[in-house]
Amino acid sequence: MRILRMMLFVFLLILINSTIALADINCYKCHDKKDFSGRYGHQPVVKGACYECHSPHVAKYKNLLRVKETELCFQCHSKVKKEQVDKKVVHPPFAESNCVACHNPHGSSNKGLLTGSNQGEGCLNCHKDLVDKYKIKHPPFAEGDCGACHNAHSSDRIQLLIDEPDKLCVSCHDGEISSSHKGFPVKVKERACLTCHNPHGSDRPSLVRNVLHEAYKDGCSECHDKAGATPGFEKCLECHDEIGEKINNIHSHQTNKSGNGCINCHSPHASDYENLLRNRQEQVCRKCHFDTWANYVDKPFQHPDRGICSNCHGIHGSGNLAMLKSDGNATCEGCHETQGKFTHPVGDGVLDPRNGQTMTCVTCHYPHGTVYEHNLKLSGSMELCIQCHKNY
Amino acid sequence: MRKIIYCTSTLMKKRSLLALAICLIVLLLGNLTISRAALADAGGWEWRFNLVNPEEKKSFLMPVALYIATDSKRFYVVESGRNSLHSFAFDGTFLNSFGPEGVLKEPFDMVRKADSGELFVVEKGRNTLTKINLKDKKVSPETLHYKGSVVYPDRIAMHDDKIYVLDKATGDIVSYSYDLTPIASYESKGQGFVDFVIKGSNLWAFDSRMRKVSRFSLEGKLEQQIELKGEELSFPVAIAIGPAGFIYILDKHKGSIAVFDNSGNYKYSFFEKGHSNYKLYFPEGIIFDSLGRLCVVDAGNGRIGIFSR
Numbered sequence: 001m002r003i004l005r006m007m008l009f010v011f012l013l014i015l016i017n018s019t020i021a022l023a024d025i026n027c028y029k030c031h032d033k034k035d036f037s038g039r040y041g042h043q044p045v046v047k048g049a050c051y052e053c054h055s056p057h058v059a060k061y062k063n064l065l066r067v068k069e070t071e072l073c074f075q076c077h078s079k080v081k082k083e084q085v086d087k088k089v090v091h092p093p094f095a096e097s098n099c100v101a102c103h104n105p106h107g108s109s110n111k112g113l114l115t116g117s118n119q120g121e122g123c124l125n126c127h128k129d130l131v132d133k134y135k136i137k138h139p140p141f142a143e144g145d146c147g148a149c150h151n152a153h154s155s156d157r158i159q160l161l162i163d164e165p166d167k168l169c170v171s172c173h174d175g176e177i178s179s180s181h182k183g184f185p186v187k188v189k190e191r192a193c194l195t196c197h198n199p200h201g202s203d204r205p206s207l208v209r210n211v212l213h214e215a216y217k218d219g220c221s222e223c224h225d226k227a228g229a230t231p232g233f234e235k236c237l238e239c240h241d242e243i244g245e246k247i248n249n250i251h252s253h254q255t256n257k258s259g260n261g262c263i264n265c266h267s268p269h270a271s272d273y274e275n276l277l278r279n280r281q282e283q284v285c286r287k288c289h290f291d292t293w294a295n296y297v298d299k300p301f302q303h304p305d306r307g308i309c310s311n312c313h314g315i316h317g318s319g320n321l322a323m324l325k326s327d328g329n330a331t332c333e334g335c336h337e338t339q340g341k342f343t344h345p346v347g348d349g350v351l352d353p354r355n356g357q358t359m360t361c362v363t364c365h366y367p368h369g370t371v372y373e374h375n376l377k378l379s380g381s382m383e384l385c386i387q388c389h390k391n392y
Numbered sequence: 393m394r395k396i397i398y399c400t401s402t403l404m405k406k407r408s409l410l411a412l413a414i415c416l417i418v419l420l421l422g423n424l425t426i427s428r429a430a431l432a433d434a435g436g437w438e439w440r441f442n443l444v445n446p447e448e449k450k451s452f453l454m455p456v457a458l459y460i461a462t463d464s465k466r467f468y469v470v471e472s473g474r475n476s477l478h479s480f481a482f483d484g485t486f487l488n489s490f491g492p493e494g495v496l497k498e499p500f501d502m503v504r505k506a507d508s509g510e511l512f513v514v515e516k517g518r519n520t521l522t523k524i525n526l527k528d529k530k531v532s533p534e535t536l537h538y539k540g541s542v543v544y545p546d547r548i549a550m551h552d553d554k555i556y557v558l559d560k561a562t563g564d565i566v567s568y569s570y571d572l573t574p575i576a577s578y579e580s581k582g583q584g585f586v587d588f589v590i591k592g593s594n595l596w597a598f599d600s601r602m603r604k605v606s607r608f609s610l611e612g613k614l615e616q617q618i619e620l621k622g623e624e625l626s627f628p629v630a631i632a633i634g635p636a637g638f639i640y641i642l643d644k645h646k647g648s649i650a651v652f653d654n655s656g657n658y659k660y661s662f663f664e665k666g667h668s669n670y671k672l673y674f675p676e677g678i679i680f681d682s683l684g685r686l687c688v689v690d691a692g693n694g695r696i697g698i699f700s701r
Contacts, residue, residue, distance in 0.1 A: 233542075233544075234542065250500055255562070255563040256561070256562070258562075261561065289627075319454070319473070321674050355693040387667075
């Protein structure tokens with residue numbers, strides 16, 4: 001019993017000593033306090049409790065962090081992760097738990113400890129294509145208030161928007177929409193703002209997108225009748241007749257309630273993108289083919305230029321599987337010239353024993369992205385081969 | 393001594409037999425468990441046979457539709473990759489082919505008029521609904537119209553002297569008489585239908601992007617909209633109504649079939665993406681035949697899989 005009391009006493013002494021030792025550490029003896037201050041401070045830093053994140057003596061992780069950088073923040077901010085990580089669109093740094101990509105863990109001049117001199121500066125560190133791109137800028141964008149329209153962690157909407165695009169526009173511009181569209185043959189419809197306007201900026205007044213449809217330059221009557229209704233496919237095909245043949249195929253992207261599927265992807269009025277696409281091609285396709293994107297986006301082995309879907313897919317129409325431009329060999333051979341010549345036999349007469357279909361590159365490869373080297377569907381060391389070569 | 397040896401050897405024989413019997417039982421039980429597990433993965437559906445191309449003997453090239461003629465107990469397969477139609481008996485025996493000589497251009501779906509035997513085929517390549525009289529080999533392509541606009545026929549069905557056509561341009565369904573006069577429309581309130589099926593006195597249409605099933609009366613009245621809940625569908629493309637009234641949704645990218653009750657609550661899924669039987673690769677359609685068998689149009693694997701319970 002006496003020994004037990006002694007042990008308890010020694011243990012308490014050690015515990016008190018260690019607490020005094022931590023409390024006594026003044027990190028700022030070596031580290032300049034200025035580097036850790038800002039208008040907004042991270043609570044542990046404000047309290048002088050550097051040890052909540054860092055071990056003062058020795059640590060397994062970089063910067064003497066107590067736990068892995070990707071886990072550390074969520075030990076306190078678990079609610080943020082729990083509530084936001086399961087959304088449809090997750091900002092890659094957030095998905096990777098790379099919080100310091102946007103937040104300064106010590107202090108910042110911005111709310112939410114965001115890096116940069118204003119909120120948007122941090123965003124533009126990665127989104128460099130938007131820097132100095134426009135002569136005329138949308139005020140929230142010019143002020144770096146990206147959060148006015150985007151949620152930086154995650155969203156159920158494309159491009160991390162906090163609401164449907166037109167609802168966002170109307171939330172500020174409600175009163176002026178009708179008055180600034182006088183002479184339009186129809187009421188400005190919902191979901192129409194981004195057809196003509198770029199929400200970040202433009203070189204044209206009123207943020208009208210930079211490239212105008214030739215027909216639109218000449219006025220509305222080229223395509224619309226007096227009632228202003230959306231014209232059907234046939235109107236587009238009057239000029240773009242080469243597309244008609246492609247659309248008349250097993251697979252096409254035709255359906256639109258208006259009866260004109262062209263406007264699913266193309267703006268009939270103005271755009272900032274090639275072929276008057278409504279957005280970058282990857283974004284346009286992802287709007288409907290979200291599952292395809294989600295299936296490869298986190299895979300370690302991805303096809304280069306995977307965002308340019310039209311490299312491989314007949315985007316207007318195709319009679320091939322998966323809407324490929326041609327069969328699973330010819331599509332790949334456009335770039336991979338030697339494929340099939342000195343590798344596994346593929347092509348006419350080489351049949352997959354599982355289904356009798358002609359062996360092609362996509363029999364073994366999943367071109368978007370996989371967890372296996374060379375974008376293989378399964379491990380190339382054996383698992384993939386024994387799918388057919390059972391006696392291997 | 394001899395007696396002892398005899399007794400020992402008899403005992404050993406009995407033990408060996410016993411051991412052999414135990415081994416056999418274990419093996420049988422194992423096999424039974426494995427096959428039950430496979431069936432469970434297939435939702436209890438057991439693969440019976442595949443319909444395959446009669447000339448190639450192995451597989452079709454891009455089969456995209458199956459029509460079941462209940463009256464004549466025939467399957468009709470639309471093989472778009474070879475611009476052909478093929479008929480089979482209900483037991484899978486090949487009967488006839490039509491179209492390999494280049495008459496058809498990108499056939500996509502078909503129905504058969506029971507009394508005359510005429511075929512109505514959607515030809516995507518011509519954007520027509522093409523009437524085929526097999527007796528005199530007469531082929532008559534017709535461009536359809538509805539309310540002044542050209543219709544782009546996609547999926548079709550036949551019921552009570554009417555042809556129902558899904559318009560790929562608008563995503564709405566229009567019914568026509570045999571002389572191709574429009575009768576009624578079944579409008580999508582969402583992003584457009586991708587498939588539909590007629591079961592009893594209802595037309596069930598599926599809006600893939602909205603993940604909603606609309607149930608119409610055959611006169612065109614919307615009676616119910618069912619939101620599919622509880623399962624993350626990837627790229628659903630086709631609908632069938634099962635014998636018990638459940639909604640079967642074919643997911644092209646997942647290679648699976650998800651089952652929902654008629655309130656839209658998710659029940660279970662079966663099949664997976666792949667190439668062997670019980671696996672699907674870019675499938676295009678599902679349909680139940682009059683015997684309650686599940687028929688899957690598996691375009692990527694070039695076959696029509698017939699399953700029963």
